[in-house]
Amino acid sequence: MAGCLAERYRGELAQGLPEVDLFIGTREYDRIGDLLAEASGGALPAREAFSDTLMDYSRRLPRLLAEPGPSAYLKVAEGCSRPCTFCVIPRFRGRFRSRAAHHIIEEAEALAAAGVKEVNLLAQEITSYGTEIGEGHSLAKLLERLEDLRWIRILYNYPRGVTDELLDAIRDLPWVVEYIDMPLQHIATPVLTAMRRGIDEAGTRALIEKMRRAIPGCALRTTMLVGFPGETEEDFKALLDFVRETRFTRLGAFAYSSEEGSFAARLPDPVPKEAARERLRRLLSLQEEIQAGMNAALVGGRCEVLVEGVTAEGLLRGRTRHQAPEVDGEVFLHETEAGPGEIIDCEILDTDRVDLIARGI
Numbered sequence: 001m002a003g004c005l006a007e008r009y010r011g012e013l014a015q016g017l018p019e020v021d022l023f024i025g026t027r028e029y030d031r032i033g034d035l036l037a038e039a040s041g042g043a044l045p046a047r048e049a050f051s052d053t054l055m056d057y058s059r060r061l062p063r064l065l066a067e068p069g070p071s072a073y074l075k076v077a078e079g080c081s082r083p084c085t086f087c088v089i090p091r092f093r094g095r096f097r098s099r100a101a102h103h104i105i106e107e108a109e110a111l112a113a114a115g116v117k118e119v120n121l122l123a124q125e126i127t128s129y130g131t132e133i134g135e136g137h138s139l140a141k142l143l144e145r146l147e148d149l150r151w152i153r154i155l156y157n158y159p160r161g162v163t164d165e166l167l168d169a170i171r172d173l174p175w176v177v178e179y180i181d182m183p184l185q186h187i188a189t190p191v192l193t194a195m196r197r198g199i200d201e202a203g204t205r206a207l208i209e210k211m212r213r214a215i216p217g218c219a220l221r222t223t224m225l226v227g228f229p230g231e232t233e234e235d236f237k238a239l240l241d242f243v244r245e246t247r248f249t250r251l252g253a254f255a256y257s258s259e260e261g262s263f264a265a266r267l268p269d270p271v272p273k274e275a276a277r278e279r280l281r282r283l284l285s286l287q288e289e290i291q292a293g294m295n296a297a298l299v300g301g302r303c304e305v306l307v308e309g310v311t312a313e314g315l316l317r318g319r320t321r322h323q324a325p326e327v328d329g330e331v332f333l334h335e336t337e338a339g340p341g342e343i344i345d346c347e348i349l350d351t352d353r354v355d356l357i358a359r360g361i
């Protein structure tokens with residue numbers, strides 16, 4: 001049994017599930033071979049200490065794609081050192097650790113050689129990449145060295161970590177798509193302070209303005225958290241107004257639920273569950289309207305589409321530079337001939353609010 005649950009509740013799980021041969025936390029994946037060899041030898045040592053190693057696919061463990069296709073994820077760091085009070089990820093995934101740039105580049109080159117066109121760089125929060133390695137290392141510098149891929153997408157940006165250097169890289173490097181996924185969680189300063197996000201309303205607004213000035217036409221995706229302890233109706237209305245004015249390209253949202261062991265779990269003034277769910281519904285329905293309007297405005301325009309496959313009805317399907325895999329909808333192509341992995345120019349014919357209908361030109 002491997003992963004976050006095993007990492008967090010190893011002791012309890014071991015007692016309740018004696019039939020499990022081996023518990024592997026979040027920091028031992030690269031030792032699975034050795035651990036299994038030990039395990040098959042008889043007695044199973046309880047894994048008390050974690051190795052702090054990072055996955056290194058390029059040197060010892062060649063990367064296998066579970067789902068071959070023109071798009072892949074590539075993790076650039078493990079853990080997180082940010083202090084968000086609602087989150088327990090840093091506690092069981094450890095402090096932020098960047099993978100060495102040359103390992104990431106080797107892995108990206110191998111993916112490109114295997115036919116991958118789009119790589120989605122991943123970390124719990126990616127803007128810290130390189131900062132703990134030392135001067136001269138940063139996400140922007142890493143992006144400069146990933147030119148073998150056609151599209152590079154970066155997920156997820158922590159607001160305070162977005163630098164001018166990063167914005168310049170997104171704008172100037174043709175292989176980096178103009179797409180910023182930056183979870184904001186909220187806009188009301190009292191809520192942001194209680195969440196310890198390190199930014200307030202004025203800072204958030206200034207950052208968005210700067211991003212839009214630096215990268216005109218950039219897609220901006222965010223995630224919001226409603227019903228955080230102490231969130232008043234006034235705070236929530238400020239959030240609705242902010243979303244209405246800002247018009248994010250995409251927005252995901254969650255109702256707060258208390259995480260065992262988090263700092264926020266001890267905060268006073270909980271928002272009743274039903275009120276939080278109601279706020280979530282109001283926020284999502286506002287975004288649905290915004291999204292439908294934004295997609296309708298795309299009709300008649302042009303875009304690049306990465307062809308990914310064929311639907312059950314025989315239509316080609318793919319995504320634009322502004323659509324991340326799995327969360328942003330798809331493009332369905334009519335009267336078009338192309339193969340998976342091709343990036344083609346298209347005209348947008350229609351939209352069903354979330355997805356786009358287009359034709360190759």
Ligand code: SF4
Pocket residue numbers: 080081082083084087088089090124125158
């Ligand atoms: S919410 Fe994201 S940035 Fe904040 S502590 Fe959790 S993983 Fe880190």
